[in-house]
Amino acid sequence: MGTDEELLGRALALARRAWGATHPNPMVGALIVEDGEIVAEGWHARDGGPHAERVALAALGRPPRAGATMVVTLEPCSTAGRTGACCDAILRAGGVARVVIGATDPNPAHAGRGVDVLRAAGLAVTTGVRAEECAELNLIFNHWITTGRPFIAGKIATTRDGFSRPPQGADRWITGAAAREDVHYWRRLFPAIAVGAGTVRSDNPALTRRWREADGTVREDCGWRFVFDATLATAAGAEANWPRVYADAWKQRTIVVTSAAADASALARLETAGVRVWKMETTRGVAGWAEFSRRCAAERITGVYLEGGFELLADAARAGALDYGFWYRSPRESAAGWGGRVEWMFASGFRTERHGEDELLRGFFDRR
Ligand SMILES: NC(=O)c1ccc[n+]([C@@H]2O[C@H](COP(=O)([O-])OP(=O)(O)OC[C@H]3O[C@@H](n4cnc5c(N)ncnc54)[C@H](OP(=O)(O)O)[C@@H]3O)[C@@H](O)[C@H]2O)c1
Structure with missing residues (x-):
């Protein structure tokens, strides 16, 4: 045996x-x-x-x-x-x-x-x-069962010296294929993925989960997708120009987190299209994250993977809303024009893993 x-x-x-x-x-x-x-x-x-x-x-x-x-x-x-x-x-x-x-x-x-x-x-x-x-x-379960709140994890990819936001026109991939595959592995674990309006505007991401089965078949599915957009500027234009998360086959899995400052017509058009909208007083700071957390709990969304960008993660970190962090660090150095510098300090459960030429640092934050 x-x-x-x-x-x-x-x-x-x-x-x-x-x-x-x-x-x-x-x-x-x-x-x-x-x-x-x-x-x-x-x-x-x-x-x-x-x-x-x-x-x-x-x-x-x-x-x-x-x-x-x-x-x-x-x-x-x-x-x-x-x-x-x-x-x-x-x-x-x-x-x-x-x-x-x-x-x-x-x-x-x-x-x-x-x-x-x-x-x-x-x-x-x-x-x-x-x-x-x-x-x-x-x-996720351990956190949910002991606190009744969703487990909120931030993910960021940076250069070796900690910069997360490439300059306009630069290659948008900071890390290599193995690290990006690992991101999809963690996306699959979380019931929800969240990004800021800036990321939707600049990358127009699909925010689906894509992976390869043992037999080589490539699969794709979609959990909840949150877009944090206080004014609904991402939905201001004509539907034909909307980002894919408001228009693709999984648009009913998108929830736009917005504020009292939301554009009323964009809100109505999103809802008509089948995209859900959570209108809160504010999307920012301690109050914004507390309400977001309460709403997730009410819908039994037990974990959220905050994929960026920098501004969204920085606000969550400042508000003490991050329970956990995934920090992918590439060997590449930043150059002029890079922004969004992070320096995360983990309080416990710290691990390092190698994914191709990139390093993943992950662990728990000391949550306030
Ligand atoms: N390195 C990485 O891992 C990574 C990951 C994702 C994206 N990116 C890159 O980062 C860039 C975009 O990042 P970004 O920092 O400019 O934008 P972002 O964080 O994606 O979005 C920021 C915008 O989201 C809205 N927002 C709503 N609630 C917010 C909250 N609680 N906190 C912060 N923002 C909130 C704000 O607009 P309103 O005030 O109008 O709502 C704000 O302007 C792109 O270049 C993208 O490629 C990098």
């Missing part, structure tokens, strides 16, 4: 099959081991669907053999939600003598309760195996 670490590695890979698809629930992977062999696997595929432990038990199709081990990335739930408590399911199935758990339940009201229930029933329980990876898998 593999070690507990190896088995948890497999369970993590199973959990990631539902990358970005389980919100507001966590991603979870589980497997059942009998006499050293993995005999069943499962993962939580979508909100409202069966939990990973139950999927693994169902996949087995018979009661586990006496002495079996259940391996699961997240502490099994001890309270019955829509799908019943997984601890009960494990105990009722019989046979399982040991449970190996990655991360404990991040919800302080539940943490450790599943472990207690299983131990009280006489099962051996090992906790904390690859706990950090298992917890990191659910950055």
Whole structure:
């Protein structure tokens, strides 16, 4: 049999099959081991669907053999939600003598309760195996379940010396293909992407998620797309000249975040076209971000990936609204005309990764 670490590695890979698809629930992977062999696997595929432990038990199709081990990335739930408590399911199935758990339940009201229930029933329980990876898998869920607020992460790509805004006419790509592919990987995790009006004007981005499957097929889908535009200047012109996020096949997935200063005719035309508009008092500062966060929570949008540009990120950072940051740094130096200099300091969970010739620095901010 593999070690507990190896088995948890497999369970993590199973959990990631539902990358970005389980919100507001966590991603979870589980497997059942009998006499050293993995005999069943499962993962939580979508909100409202069966939990990973139950999927693994169902996949087995018979009661586990006496002495079996259940391996699961997240502490099994001890309270019955829509799908019943997984601890009960494990105990009722019989046979399982040991449970190996990655991360404990991040919800302080539940943490450790599943472990207690299983131990009280006489099962051996090992906790904390690859706990950090298992917890990191659910950055968004962990934040949402403990605060009731969306997890707001900023992403910025800069030159080596920290500049994010290229001069007019310069090549708009700061980082290479591998880093850009990584951005799409993280876009897929988040239920929503947000950009400022300046980025819509200069780049006319699609803000969809594009990725390649293991078999080489290229796929594209679209989560929520937020455009922060206080006056609705991005929708002022004729519809024929609108940016693609107001006109493409996914325009119903676009929400324009605007203010009391919004142009009334642009607002009406956007709504007629099927684009949603959130009119707030202001889109800026502490008040703007607090209202944005409340509105996201009301719609169960549990995570937002702020893709830029600099002005939007700077305002979010100043307002203390950023929970997490992804900073891609290219080896290229800035030159005359570059703007938007960032120097992010992470408070915890700091990681560095290499993507091609670029470096990703990521971690949690100290949120006020
Ligand atoms: N390096 C990167 O990772 C990256 C990422 C994206 C874009 N870019 C580049 O950055 C440039 C655009 O960035 P930018 O800084 O000029 O513009 P931006 O941040 O995309 O948009 C700024 C505009 O958004 C509106 N806005 C609404 N609410 C806001 C808020 N809370 N905070 C800030 N702005 C708010 C403002 O216009 P109103 O006041 O009219 O609403 C403001 O002028 C482009 O060159 C683009 O290619 C770089």
